[in-house]
Amino acid sequence: MNPEKVVFGFFIVLALTLNFGFFVGEIENPDHHHVYELFAVIVVNLIATVLKFGDRSQMGALLLATSLVAILQLIAAAVVWTFAVHIMGTGLTPVVVASIVSLSGGAMLANVVSVILLIIETVMLRR
Amino acid sequence: METIVFLILRRMRQPLLTLLVVYAVAISGLTLIPGRDADGNVWYMSIFHAFYFVSYMATTIGFGEIPYAFSDAQRLWVSLSLYASVIAWIYAFGTILALVQDRTFQEALAEYRFAGRIRAMREPFHLVCGYGETGTALVQSLTERGQHAVVIDIDEARTSIIQLQELREFVPALHGDAAVTRYLQEAGLQHSCCAGVVALTDDNEVNLKVAITAKLLNPPIKVISRADSHDIEANMASFGTDHIVDPFDTFAAHLAVAFQAPCLYLLQRWLTGREGAVLSEPVYPPQDGHWIVCGYGRFGKAICRRLKGEGIEVVVIEARPQVTGQPDTKLVTGLGTEAETLLEADIENAAGLVAGTDNDANNLSIVMTARELNSSVFAVVRQNQADNRDIIAAVDADMVMHPSAIIADKIRVLLATPMLYEFISLALYQDESWACELASRVIALVGDEVPETREWSLGEGEASALQEYLTEGGHFSAADLLRDPWQRERDLKAIVLLIRRRNDRMLLPDPQDALKAGDRLLICGNRAAFTRMQWTVSHRHTLDYVKTGRDVPQSWLWRRLAQRSRG
Numbered sequence: 001m002n003p004e005k006v007v008f009g010f011f012i013v014l015a016l017t018l019n020f021g022f023f024v025g026e027i028e029n030p031d032h033h034h035v036y037e038l039f040a041v042i043v044v045n046l047i048a049t050v051l052k053f054g055d056r057s058q059m060g061a062l063l064l065a066t067s068l069v070a071i072l073q074l075i076a077a078a079v080v081w082t083f084a085v086h087i088m089g090t091g092l093t094p095v096v097v098a099s100i101v102s103l104s105g106g107a108m109l110a111n112v113v114s115v116i117l118l119i120i121e122t123v124m125l126r127r
Numbered sequence: 128m129e130t131i132v133f134l135i136l137r138r139m140r141q142p143l144l145t146l147l148v149v150y151a152v153a154i155s156g157l158t159l160i161p162g163r164d165a166d167g168n169v170w171y172m173s174i175f176h177a178f179y180f181v182s183y184m185a186t187t188i189g190f191g192e193i194p195y196a197f198s199d200a201q202r203l204w205v206s207l208s209l210y211a212s213v214i215a216w217i218y219a220f221g222t223i224l225a226l227v228q229d230r231t232f233q234e235a236l237a238e239y240r241f242a243g244r245i246r247a248m249r250e251p252f253h254l255v256c257g258y259g260e261t262g263t264a265l266v267q268s269l270t271e272r273g274q275h276a277v278v279i280d281i282d283e284a285r286t287s288i289i290q291l292q293e294l295r296e297f298v299p300a301l302h303g304d305a306a307v308t309r310y311l312q313e314a315g316l317q318h319s320c321c322a323g324v325v326a327l328t329d330d331n332e333v334n335l336k337v338a339i340t341a342k343l344l345n346p347p348i349k350v351i352s353r354a355d356s357h358d359i360e361a362n363m364a365s366f367g368t369d370h371i372v373d374p375f376d377t378f379a380a381h382l383a384v385a386f387q388a389p390c391l392y393l394l395q396r397w398l399t400g401r402e403g404a405v406l407s408e409p410v411y412p413p414q415d416g417h418w419i420v421c422g423y424g425r426f427g428k429a430i431c432r433r434l435k436g437e438g439i440e441v442v443v444i445e446a447r448p449q450v451t452g453q454p455d456t457k458l459v460t461g462l463g464t465e466a467e468t469l470l471e472a473d474i475e476n477a478a479g480l481v482a483g484t485d486n487d488a489n490n491l492s493i494v495m496t497a498r499e500l501n502s503s504v505f506a507v508v509r510q511n512q513a514d515n516r517d518i519i520a521a522v523d524a525d526m527v528m529h530p531s532a533i534i535a536d537k538i539r540v541l542l543a544t545p546m547l548y549e550f551i552s553l554a555l556y557q558d559e560s561w562a563c564e565l566a567s568r569v570i571a572l573v574g575d576e577v578p579e580t581r582e583w584s585l586g587e588g589e590a591s592a593l594q595e596y597l598t599e600g601g602h603f604s605a606a607d608l609l610r611d612p613w614q615r616e617r618d619l620k621a622i623v624l625l626i627r628r629r630n631d632r633m634l635l636p637d638p639q640d641a642l643k644a645g646d647r648l649l650i651c652g653n654r655a656a657f658t659r660m661q662w663t664v665s666h667r668h669t670l671d672y673v674k675t676g677r678d679v680p681q682s683w684l685w686r687r688l689a690q691r692s693r694g
Contacts, residue, residue: 036155039174043151050144054137082175 016111028094073107142219153208185212245315256305257328264535270296323349374530379429390562400577416478421463464492479505546649590664606638621652
């Protein structure tokens with residue numbers, strides 16, 4: 001067992017599970033989507049991205065690409081949140097919450113791809 | 128570039144992770160600890176504000192406590208996370224700085240930049256492997272003629288010194304082993320503009336490897352290599368290396384020419400010398416007596432062979448004949464630096480002396496001792512180090528043999544004006560008075576400076592006006608070419624030495640003979656003459672003036688006016 005692989009797999013799967021946790025619930029209801037969950041998703045996704053740095057294989061490049069997509073979507077969601085609450089002062093209206101959650105939904109898709117790639121890589125290793 | 132990006136990413140993984148974790152902990156702590164706003168109500172910091180605060184705290188910018196003054200609990204947390212985040216930042220910065228100074232990183236970066244420059248080359252260039260004395264001299268004379276060169280050397284000090292030399296063209300230099308194929312490829316071995324490869328390292332094996340790599344990966348290009356032993360020479364010749372330069376054999380051959388035809392030797396030195404240098408004096412090596420050769424190494428052997436070929440008696444002085452091999456002539460064991468050995472070799476009656484050991488101090492000592500015993504002896508001295516130029520010049524030997532200079536001169540001629548070698552081999556069949564007459568013509572042209580020698584092609588794309596004129600059936604001779612386009616009664620200071628027309632070679636052609644399209648000319652003269660000839664062959668108007676002496680107006684208006692005044 002390679003401890004590096006454990007940490008790697010842990011963070012990639014955690015990124016997906018947290019992402020899912022934030023995503024589930026009514027899409028327009030702010031009570032179903034907590035700000036700390038989004039914060040945790042972003043932090044874990046950033047860590048997962050950094051862990052993927054410097055792998056020269058084709059698989060590594062694809063994994064990094066999916067992570068970058070997820071990060072892009074999540075940061076967009078965080079920016080929308082900040083805009084609505086602090087800058088525009090409109091608060092979390094259903095429209096805002098819907099767009100934040102759908103952005104995180106996109107990030108979740110990227111995370112799903114990430115996990116699938118990880119599984120494929122593992123299966124190919126154990127052939 | 129890929130390597131560089133991955134190098135950075137891989138090395139930055141750990142510091143970035145640390146930074147991320149510290150930020151995350153600091154931000155979440157700040158949002159969880161309750162504070163009091165201006166009215167005393169309980170207040171929790173939002174993630175956005177916490178991120179903003181941590182960003183300027185971690186970088187020690189410190190804008191103060193916002194949006195409200197902090198509670199003591201918050202301050203405690205901030206002091207803890209302040210140290211943690213600053214340390215994380217220093218760690219990240221330190222890693223980046225260390226990476227930038229890292230040797231592998233620097234080399235990867237330099238190699239990447241070099242490869243980019245080579246890819247961007249759009250003009251023909253020569254790849255020079257080895258930037259020692261010979262390489263330096265060669266690159267300098269190539270760039271002086273406006274030709275491009277790319278340099279590879281295994282010694283970083285040598286490649287970095289190129290930036291300090293004031294070369295006329297930019298010369299990209301790579302620090303690497305020329306025996307490694309990847310470096311040769313990066314330096315443009317397979318580039319479409321690569322005109323030739325010159326292997327000049329001081330290692331025969333490396334030169335051999337460069338030559339064979341070049342011949343395999345890019346067969347059409349010209350490969351020139353230095354070889355210091357006959358085995359390597361034969362090996363290189365076996366796979367078709369275009370030119371193999373052995374400095375010792377080359378010099379011995381020069382000496383033989385000097386014996387047979389002093390004027391031709393003089394002419395050869397003038398035409399192959401570096402432009403702008405002072406014309407050398409003629410030398411007349413004497414044949415009325417025996418010659419003493421000190422040092423029976425590669426140089427001594429080459430000289431002995433040639434001297435015997437001239438029917439001259441040779442006495443060899445060698446300190447370690449058991450190492451170098453026994454010469455089949457009279458041998459005196461010793462260095463030659465002391466009077467005894469020289470006397471034993473009968474220096475008093477010797478005609479010539481060759482100080483040919485591989486030690487400059489010994490060579491100088493040999494010449495000075497010999498001069499004391501026989502002041503009229505003809506002295507040939509071998510110079511091993513370029514730095515010793517001044518002391519070698521001070522001893523005022525009749526001929527100096529400097530391997531690096533010989534190789535550099537020969538290769539420069541091979542690259543720039545290969546027709547000059549054809550000229551010299553044809554000239555060997557002429558008698559001595561022919562060469563002497565030509566030598567005096569050259570002196571009349573250029574005074575006491577080495578003339579410029581160039582090859583000129585009247586082929587496609589070049590000499591457009593002349594091409595047009597010739598296809599119209601005009602008669603244009605070498606004499607027309609050498610007329611001054613500013614004042615046609617005057618002649619330019621230049622001589623056409625050789626014309627190559629398909630398989631024919633015309634040595635010193637008759638000036639009245641017509642030139643033909645596709646001819647290749649070898650011309651020597653001063654620089655101004657070449658500029659003016661260029662005008663004649665590429666501007667129709669100038670060409671007409673040179674040919675007819677009339678300044679024909681070119682524009683419609685002036686032509687009409689000219690017709691009217693004539694009519």
